Amino acid sequence: MRFALETPRLSLRLRDHADAEWNLELLAEHDPPNVSFGVEEMRERLASQRVAAMSSGLGLLTVRRRADGAALGYCGLIVGRSTVDEPEIVYELLRRHHGHGYATEAARAVVSAAAETGRERVWATVRPWNAASLRVLDKVGFVRHHADVDGDGELVYLKRELS
Ligand SMILES: CC(C)(COP(=O)(O)OP(=O)(O)OC[C@H]1O[C@@H](n2cnc3c(N)ncnc32)[C@H](O)[C@@H]1OP(=O)(O)O)[C@@H](O)C(=O)NCCC(=O)NCCS
Numbered sequence: 274m275r276f277a278l279e280t281p282r283l284s285l286r287l288r289d290h291a292d293a294e295w296n297l298e299l300l301a302e303h304d305p306p307n308v309s310f311g312v313e314e315m316r317e318r319l320a321s322q323r324v325a326a327m328s329s330g331l332g333l334l335t336v337r338r339r340a341d342g343a344a345l346g347y348c349g350l351i352v353g354r355s356t357v358d359e360p361e362i363v364y365e366l367l368r369r370h371h372g373h374g375y376a377t378e379a380a381r382a383v384v385s386a387a388a389e390t391g392r393e394r395v396w397a398t399v400r401p402w403n404a405a406s407l408r409v410l411d412k413v414g415f416v417r418h419h420a421d422v423d424g425d426g427e428l429v430y431l432k433r434e435l436s
Contacts, residue, residue, distance in 0.1 A: 278382040285334035289323050290316040295344040336379045345370040348379035355396045362397050380413045388435040397431045
C-alpha cells in the first residue's frame with residue numbers, strides 16, 4: 274500500500290522512531306494502562322515495525338492534522354487475524370482528538386489505498402461494545418460478516434468489498 278496519504282484535513286505517513294512519545298501516551302490511555310516499557314524501547318519497536326512494513330507492504334501510518342502537524346493517532350493495515358491478501362484495518366486516536374470525524378477520514382483514505390493495490394477485500398475485528406469503532410466502520414462501508422468468541426469475549430468480524 275502507499276505509505277503517504279493525504280485527505281482534506283489529514284496527512285498519513287508510515288510510523289517511525291520519532292513517533293515514540295505520542296504512541297506511549299496512547300498506550301497509557303488504554304484500560305488498563307500499558308506502561309510496561311519506556312521511550313527507548315518504543316523507538317526500537319517502531320523502527321523495526323517500519324522495516325517490516327517496507328517488506329510486507331502493510332503498515333500503520335501516523336495520522337497528523339495538516340493544519341498544525343499535531344499527531345492524532347494511527348490508522349493502517351495489518352495481517353492481524355486475517356491474511357496479507359485480505360488484511361485488517363486498525364486505528365486508534367488519542368482521546369483528546371476523538372469526536373471530530375478524524376478516524377473516519379483516515380480509514381477512508383486507508384481503504385482507498387488498499388483498493389489501489391488490487392486487493393478485493395479488507396477486514397475489521399471489533400468488540401461489540403465498541404460503538405464508536407463500529408460506527409466508523411459503518412460510515413466507511415464495512416458490513417458485519419460473523420462473530421466469534423475468544424479469551425476476551427465476543428469479537429465481531431466485518432468486511433469491506435473493494436471492487
Ligand atoms: C474508534 C475511534 C478511533 C473513533 O475515533 P473518532 O475520530 O472519534 O471517530 P469519528 O469521529 O470519525 O466517528 C465516530 C462515530 O462514532 C460515534 N460514537 C462515538 N461514541 C459513540 C458511542 N458511545 N455510541 C454510539 N456512537 C458513538 C460518533 O458520534 C461518530 O459517529 P457520527 O459521525 O455518526 O456522529 C476512537 O474512539 C478510538 O481511538 N478508540 C480507541 C481505540 C479503538 O477502539 N480502536 C478501534 C479498535 S477496533
